[in-house]
Amino acid sequence: MARILIIGAGGVSQVAVHKCAQASDVFTDICLASRTLSKCDKIAAQLKRPIRTAKVDADNVPQLVKLIKDFRPDVVLNVALPYQDLHIMDACLETGVNYVDTANYEPPDVAHFEYKWQWAYQERFKKKGILALLGSGFDPGVTNVYTAWALKKHFDTIETLDIIDANAGDHGQPFATNFNPEINIREVTAKGRYWEKGKWIETDPLSVKKTMDFPDGIGPKKIYLMFHEELESLTKNFAKKGLKRARFWMTFSDNYLKHLEVLQNVGMTRINPVKYNGQEIIPLQFLKALLPDPASLGPLTKGKTCIGCKIKGTAKDGRKREYYVYNICSHEESYKEVQSQAISYTTGVPAMIGAMLVATGVWKGAGVFNMEDFDPEPFMKKLNKYGLPWTEVFLK
Numbered sequence: 197m198a199r200i201l202i203i204g205a206g207g208v209s210q211v212a213v214h215k216c217a218q219a220s221d222v223f224t225d226i227c228l229a230s231r232t233l234s235k236c237d238k239i240a241a242q243l244k245r246p247i248r249t250a251k252v253d254a255d256n257v258p259q260l261v262k263l264i265k266d267f268r269p270d271v272v273l274n275v276a277l278p279y280q281d282l283h284i285m286d287a288c289l290e291t292g293v294n295y296v297d298t299a300n301y302e303p304p305d306v307a308h309f310e311y312k313w314q315w316a317y318q319e320r321f322k323k324k325g326i327l328a329l330l331g332s333g334f335d336p337g338v339t340n341v342y343t344a345w346a347l348k349k350h351f352d353t354i355e356t357l358d359i360i361d362a363n364a365g366d367h368g369q370p371f372a373t374n375f376n377p378e379i380n381i382r383e384v385t386a387k388g389r390y391w392e393k394g395k396w397i398e399t400d401p402l403s404v405k406k407t408m409d410f411p412d413g414i415g416p417k418k419i420y421l422m423f424h425e426e427l428e429s430l431t432k433n434f435a436k437k438g439l440k441r442a443r444f445w446m447t448f449s450d451n452y453l454k455h456l457e458v459l460q461n462v463g464m465t466r467i468n469p470v471k472y473n474g475q476e477i478i479p480l481q482f483l484k485a486l487l488p489d490p491a492s493l494g495p496l497t498k499g500k501t502c503i504g505c506k507i508k509g510t511a512k513d514g515r516k517r518e519y520y521v522y523n524i525c526s527h528e529e530s531y532k533e534v535q536s537q538a539i540s541y542t543t544g545v546p547a548m549i550g551a552m553l554v555a556t557g558v559w560k561g562a563g564v565f566n567m568e569d570f571d572p573e574p575f576m577k578k579l580n581k582y583g584l585p586w587t588e589v590f591l592k
């Protein structure tokens with residue numbers, strides 16, 4: 197019996213709201229609030245049960261506080277954009293309500309994300325006796341849980357961790373991003389970074405690549421080394437457990453990279469303002485307005501995603517072990533169930549599960565937590581139950 201306030205009404209929200217509505221045994225009352233009320237109402241109209249909708253500017257803390265006081269949720273699920281994280285955390289602190297999100301804070305004017313801004317809330321959340329669960333999507337999110345699960349069940353020490361995110365789907369568009377184009381392009385055009393023996397090693401954007409053979413008929417795909425936010429918390433938490441190297445890889449098609457290169461070369465991915473016809477515009481935001489809305493890709497996307505962790509280390513019996521745990525998600529099946537493609541599905545389901553574990557007190561505590569701080573077992577069970585089943589392979 198829990199009340200949930202979901203903020204943001206984009207692609208991820210579409211799935212999270214459907215999944216919370218399906219879990220009516222836990223989420224008895226749902227309020228969906230976002231900047232554009234009509235988007236909340238559109239999602240609400242697809243559901244089999246009534247939910248409340250509201251308009252809120254999540255950058256306006258007093259507006260958020262008023263809504264929270266009025267709805268009285270047990271948990272606030274933030275599936276707006278990373279720019280809103282701190283404002284929503286401030287509102288949760290003021291009202292004493294637990295907080296869950298899927299992406300770490302990013303200042304709007306610098307393409308840079310890290311946990312320091314949200315970790316800085318630790319003492320205030322502790323003092324207030326409430327919990328903030330950071331990064332409850334797939335990556336970050338499930339990938340952190342997979343790593344914690346591997347250590348709990350199969351390894352004595354984890355030495356290397358490779359997180360690999362493959363989208364083998366095809367939407368048939370010349371160029372489109374699978375989630376918010378601004379956030380996606382900022383992430384992809386940033387320098388790559390991986391962690392080895394306690395140090396961060398920087399690489400030029402998308403300059404390190406290799407080919408990996410993916411399971412379930414996906415086959416060989418090129419994967420590119422990138423920095424991804426879960427590396428920050430995982431290296432901090434697992435270095436003391438023997439971790440020596442952690443990397444993150446993602447697939448990109450040659451077509452996607454060709455378009456991105458041209459857009460970058462002509463300055464369309466810049467995030468600093470330029471003057472145009474007497475008005476200031478930010479090229480990347482203008483580009484977002486031109487590109488297909490990720491939500492519109494749902495009915496067009498065919499194929500699968502495969503996201504997982506390859507881990508090497510020492511098993512509990514002292515033998516060397518190589519292990520791969522992953523999920524396969526079908527774009528078409530996701531669309532059939534919740535009218536969204538698999539990228540939003542693989543984020544929205546763990547967002548709902550994280551909120552559920554917090555709302556029901558299965559994951560509890562006071563302070564700011566990353567996913568690997570908690571027992572992975574209940575989360576792993578719920579992944580199987582709510583549509584993201586996982587497979588384990590012992591490669592050695």
Ligand SMILES: NC(=O)c1ccc[n+]([C@@H]2O[C@H](COP(=O)([O-])OP(=O)(O)OC[C@H]3O[C@@H](n4cnc5c(N)ncnc54)[C@H](OP(=O)(O)O)[C@@H]3O)[C@@H](O)[C@H]2O)c1
Binds near residue numbers: 204206275277280
């Ligand atoms: N961990 C993971 O695996 C993972 C994967 C993918 C995405 N994500 C994260 O998930 C989040 C949602 O992504 P998405 O693809 O769903 O993005 P999206 O489709 O662009 O949706 C974002 C939503 O937030 C709303 N919003 C933006 N600013 C707001 C404000 N000031 N006040 C209230 N609402 C506001 C937008 O409102 P309008 O519709 O009015 O613009 C939109 O409805 C992002 O933080 C993204 O980084 C995480």
